[in-house]
Amino acid sequence: MTAGPDAPREVRRILRAHLRLWRMPEAADAAELAVTELLANVAAHVPDGRCAVTVRRRPAGVRVEVRDASPLLPALREAGEWEESGRGLVLVAAVTDRWGAEPPAVGGVGGGTGGGKTVWFEIDAAPVPVPATAALPGPTPDRQVPEACCPTGPCTKTR
DSSP states (O other): OBOOTTHHHHHHHHHHHHHHHTTOGGGHHHHHHHHHHHHHHHHHHSTTOBEEEEEEEETTEEEEEEEESOOOOOOOOOOOTTOSSSOHHHHHHHHSSEEEEEOOSSOBTTBSSSOOEEEEEEEEOOOOOOOSOEEOOSSSTTOEEOGGGOTTSOOOOOO
16 A cells, blocks of 8 residues: 555554444554554555555454555654654653554565564553443344354344
8 A cells, every 4th residue: 555645544543443333442543553653664665665564363462564665764753842753753652651663574565575574562451341242233122142142243143
């Protein structure tokens, strides 16, 4: 993808949907802020703005990775009082449990050879327990079944 003006909004929407699906809604605000900052760094520092975003579910949280073709690793810095930039990674560090940057094992965006890096963050979040029963949409009130019985879509079983 290209880290253009609309990219952060779309990535935030996808990220929030994954966290909702994985029952980790409390991680959404921090994850959205952090990924927005990483995409802003791509837009500002990668000439073509191309990157790849990966969202990974972890046993106790989520990991988000942003890969780009720039070999320059980001570093925390202290922005001056009147500077308009330089605070993004400070925000990422403040709202996530861990973050870092790594040169890729093989090439930049899309693989191959060359430079590039992956900047990542992790947020610890325990999945919200699944209720014993959940009301499912439907025309009749007897359509209450354990939510986990049909994890891939709306449940069609009735009690």
